[in-house]
Amino acid sequence: AQSVTQPDIHITVSEGASLELRCNYSYGATPYLFWYVQSPGQGLQLLLKYFSGDTLVQGIKGFEAEFKRSQSSFNLRKPSVHWSDAAEYFCAVGDPYSGAGSYQLTFGKGTKLSVIP
């Protein structure tokens, strides 16, 4: 079974600074990879996804993520953080070889981002 680790529980950055949120996964092959964001009191919103192909993927709100097979990582980045980016971020993985009755995602425990104005 796959698993996901987000090593940082809480990160604080200054507005305008760059951001990198880490995600490591455990899986025997290349999984499907996702990043979600959750604003306080809201549901989760998909930021970006990776299935195959170009290892650098662009998402909404200026975010990007890079898949590195050798490191089993899918880190989320943003060059300049805005105060509105304060939220909780979740990495998730899916098994592309699972049967049609078991298409599930496994989520990390999340990283809370605080932004200092």
Place this chain on the structure above:
Amino acid sequence: DAGITQSPRHKVTETGTPVTLRCHQTENHRYMYWYRQDPGHGLRLIHYSYGVKDTDKGEVSDGYSVSRSKTEDFLLTLESATSSQTSVYFCAISEASGGPGEQYFGPGTRLTVT
């Protein structure tokens, strides 16, 4: 935004009472999921459905049951609520044709069991 609604949005109930949460979608997606979210645990899958009347257990299914009699509705029932089931519950949907695709989440239901 994906058309997903959850009802109720907030509920306070007493230990031992039955509770049913409803998820309704207007996207005609095949897959529907129920998660609970607790501090320090992230999202944990309770049950999911891969079609009408086709459901399966997730990671934390004990104490919960589900039903899906129509494509658009997925019900989560706590047969006898306990304080450990105080949580925020999220429904998600996915089309997932050919593999585990992106999931779209509802706004959540905050359940408090006293």
